[in-house]
Amino acid sequence: MSEDRRNARTSRPHPLVELTRARLLEFAREPEAVFWVFIFPVLLALALGIAFRTKPPEKLRAAVEVGTPGGPRLVEMLRTSPDLTVVELGPAEAAQALRTARVDVVVEGTTTVGDGDGLVSVTYRYDTARAEGRAARLAVDDTLQRALGRPDRLKVREERVAQPGNRYIDFLIPGLVGLNLMGSGMWGLGFAVVQARTRKLLKRFAATPMRRSHYLLSFMLSRLVGLVLEVAVVVGFGWLLFGVAVRGSLLALTFVSLLGALTFAGLGLLVAARPRTIEGVSGWMNFVQLPMWLFSGTFFSYERFPAVVQPAIRALPLTALNDALRGVINEGASLAACWPALLVMAAWGAVSFVIALRLFRWQ
Amino acid sequence: MGVAIGTRTTRTPTEQRAAARCSGLVKRYEDVIAVDGLDLAVQAGECFGLLGPNGAGKTTTVEILEGLTVPDDGTVEVLGRRWGTGRDHELRERLGVQLQETQLAEKLTVEETIRLFASFFARPRTPAEVIAMVELEDKRGSRVGKLSGGQKQRLALACALVSDPELLFLDEPTTGLDPQARLKVWEIVEGFKARGGTVLLTTHYMEEAARLCDRVAIMDHGRMLAMDTPATLVASLGAEQIVEFRVEGAFSDAALVTLPGVSRMTRKDAAYRLSVRRIGDAMPALLGEIERQGAALESLTTHQATLEDVFVHLTGRELRDE
Numbered sequence: 001m002s003e004d005r006r007n008a009r010t011s012r013p014h015p016l017v018e019l020t021r022a023r024l025l026e027f028a029r030e031p032e033a034v035f036w037v038f039i040f041p042v043l044l045a046l047a048l049g050i051a052f053r054t055k056p057p058e059k060l061r062a063a064v065e066v067g068t069p070g071g072p073r074l075v076e077m078l079r080t081s082p083d084l085t086v087v088e089l090g091p092a093e094a095a096q097a098l099r100t101a102r103v104d105v106v107v108e109g110t111t112t113v114g115d116g117d118g119l120v121s122v123t124y125r126y127d128t129a130r131a132e133g134r135a136a137r138l139a140v141d142d143t144l145q146r147a148l149g150r151p152d153r154l155k156v157r158e159e160r161v162a163q164p165g166n167r168y169i170d171f172l173i174p175g176l177v178g179l180n181l182m183g184s185g186m187w188g189l190g191f192a193v194v195q196a197r198t199r200k201l202l203k204r205f206a207a208t209p210m211r212r213s214h215y216l217l218s219f220m221l222s223r224l225v226g227l228v229l230e231v232a233v234v235v236g237f238g239w240l241l242f243g244v245a246v247r248g249s250l251l252a253l254t255f256v257s258l259l260g261a262l263t264f265a266g267l268g269l270l271v272a273a274r275p276r277t278i279e280g281v282s283g284w285m286n287f288v289q290l291p292m293w294l295f296s297g298t299f300f301s302y303e304r305f306p307a308v309v310q311p312a313i314r315a316l317p318l319t320a321l322n323d324a325l326r327g328v329i330n331e332g333a334s335l336a337a338c339w340p341a342l343l344v345m346a347a348w349g350a351v352s353f354v355i356a357l358r359l360f361r362w363q
Numbered sequence: 364m365g366v367a368i369g370t371r372t373t374r375t376p377t378e379q380r381a382a383a384r385c386s387g388l389v390k391r392y393e394d395v396i397a398v399d400g401l402d403l404a405v406q407a408g409e410c411f412g413l414l415g416p417n418g419a420g421k422t423t424t425v426e427i428l429e430g431l432t433v434p435d436d437g438t439v440e441v442l443g444r445r446w447g448t449g450r451d452h453e454l455r456e457r458l459g460v461q462l463q464e465t466q467l468a469e470k471l472t473v474e475e476t477i478r479l480f481a482s483f484f485a486r487p488r489t490p491a492e493v494i495a496m497v498e499l500e501d502k503r504g505s506r507v508g509k510l511s512g513g514q515k516q517r518l519a520l521a522c523a524l525v526s527d528p529e530l531l532f533l534d535e536p537t538t539g540l541d542p543q544a545r546l547k548v549w550e551i552v553e554g555f556k557a558r559g560g561t562v563l564l565t566t567h568y569m570e571e572a573a574r575l576c577d578r579v580a581i582m583d584h585g586r587m588l589a590m591d592t593p594a595t596l597v598a599s600l601g602a603e604q605i606v607e608f609r610v611e612g613a614f615s616d617a618a619l620v621t622l623p624g625v626s627r628m629t630r631k632d633a634a635y636r637l638s639v640r641r642i643g644d645a646m647p648a649l650l651g652e653i654e655r656q657g658a659a660l661e662s663l664t665t666h667q668a669t670l671e672d673v674f675v676h677l678t679g680r681e682l683r684d685e
Contacts, residue, residue, distance in 0.1 A: 018482035022471055029470040029506075199466035207429055207460040208526070209452035210483040363431065 015210055019218030024225060037184045037230055041176050042237050049242050052168035059085045060136035063094045063103040070109035070119045077147040083139050104136035173238035174325035175298035180230055182318050185264030186285055189219050193272035194281040203363040220265045227261040247332030255335060256328055260321040263345040266352035273359040292318035320344035382407040382530050382561040383428050388437035390423050397423040399585035410562040412576035420585035421565035422463055425534050429460055456485055459528030461519045463535045469508030473499055473518055476507060480522040493521040497551055513544025520551055531555055533564040569670035581674055588677045596673045601626045602638035605672050608663040609634050614656055622648040
């Protein structure tokens with residue numbers, strides 16, 4: 001070995017840079033991974049955005065039973081309401097339509113004997129568990145009582161709100177960003193690590209002077225590069241197609257996404273620390289992610305779950321990430337305002353990473 | 364050892380010391396003893412072969428020496444140092460390792476893979492240098508997944524050589540390769556040896572051991588059965604030729620060892636195996652004996668005695684039966 005050659009080698013690349021580079025190259029050369037991380041969330045947002053797009057409010061559907069006393073009079077009065085669609089159905093049909101939610105309320109009348117038109121009372125049949133049922137009952141009653149002469153005591157002016165920022169898609173986009181960060185963080189890391197383990201590549205690395213922490217850190221770093229694209233794709237898509245605006249600062253959004261990515265990179269490493277097979281790690285991944293899919297408020301608000309479980313739900317890392325993302329994107333919150341969620345994420349990430357480093361199986 | 368790290372150029376080439384040694388090595392897995400009290404010493408500058416069937420404990424032994432597996436008992440010293448002193452990475456700088464069954468990342472190219480491995484070492488060779496050493500210049504931009512078995516194995520060698528190692532560990536470097544690919548690997552190993560490197564390799568190919576190794580240790584069931592130069596081991600059989608034959612009909616083997624030039628006889632059913640010193644005396648006598656007994660010769664082959672025959676002699680089994 002000549003001295004010259006030795007010296008010529010001093011400007012060598014840093015192992016952390018090389019490991020991260022290799023990791024990113026491998027990812028970019030895996031078309032399926034690219035699809036699931038970038039294309040799939042966009043398709044999901046598109047489908048859900050269209051399904052739940054803001055439409056003119058649908059009319060409520062009231063059925064009047066054919067042959068009920070005062071039936072024609074009831075139909076005539078209800079048709080004056082712009083909020084109602086009125087149909088006439090036989091008793092059996094009406095019951096069936098109510099059960100299957102094709103009508104929201106069934107109206108039956110009672111008249112005094114001999115007088116074909118003197119309505120005395122009405123019966124409303126509806127499902128109290130359905131919001132439409134309760135709304136239809138109120139609309140029908142209001143229409144009938146006013147038609148029969150009940151005066152309005154207050155003047156009413158209406159303002160209808162369907163502004164960007166209050167639609168379902170506005171709620172959904174931050175949730176999809178969060179879900180995507182969780183999915184690509186955990187699956188991306190988990191599969192790559194376990195695959196390297198089954199192929200004895202981890203063992204081969206362990207036979208070099210490579211610092212083991214460098215190996216694990218390269219995964220975290222590669223996630224940071226990936227996350228910029230992931231978040232940009234979904235947020236940019238929501239903005240261009242549905243006008244979902246980021247009300248907070250882009251810096252805050254970047255910070256929250258970054259922390260979220262590191263949190264799930266840590267969790268992904270933890271789940272992948274021991275398993276020896278892809279099947280094994282898949283099971284654990286699903287086990288860890290399923291509760292968050294269900295409870296963390298990606299597709300609907302977690303406030304709907306009972307109050308008892310709320311603290312547990314809020315302690316989940318995806319809940320914290322979704323809350324922080326919604327705060328920044330929808331409400332323009334500052335980072336300081338999101339601190340409880342940020343703390344939850346940081347704790348999950350740090351604890352997972354430290355435990356993963358200790359448990360990690362190299363061969 | 365008093366040899367400071369990073370001063371390998373100060374080592375005198377004449378120094379007669381072990382590049383790797385172990386004694387009383389024991390490694391147990393749940394219900395088997397993989398290595399059962401093994402002693403060996405690999406001298407600096409030699410190519411040492413661990414020879415034996417699958418399950419003999421070769422890989423376990425090598426991985427203990429590589430510092431990847433912790434032995435249950437015994438001492439290990441590699442380049443004058445021990446594992447587990449908290450400075451393992453300094454020792455790893457000086458080793459080249461090729462593991463059995465490592466599958467490198469398929470999506471990276473040859474050059475990217477070597478670059479990655481090079482980055483782990485303080486003073487690596489350049490990727491271009493090692494690519495030339497293993498003759499993969501044409502494939503430098505190809506993905507690993509597209510390489511043939513022989514090319515993959517040469518890439519594994521390149522990753523082991525990129526550290527510019529003093530000691531190279533090769534675990535079954537040519538298993539599963541076709542003869543031409545095997546020859547290329549041999550040439551690479553011989554090149555490394557010619558530059559003064561030390562090699563410890565495992566194999567179950569006798570011809571590989573005979574060609575590459577200065578000394579071999581024959582292992583079976585975690586123990587060492589014999590250790591010497593290939594030529595001495597073969598000579599210890601007391602035979603130049605091995606004669607194998609089968610007969611049909613009643614045949615008594617009592618007289619076989621008394622035939623001129625025959626030094627040893629083993630038998631499995633109707634298959635006989637003779638170690639023969641003077642083939643010119645033994646063959647006519649053998650044929651005469653078969654005829655005298657009225658048996659019919661079914662088949663007969665003879666070959667030069669090899670390490671394979673040493674293994675059969677030591678264990679009573681064929682190497683590749685396993």
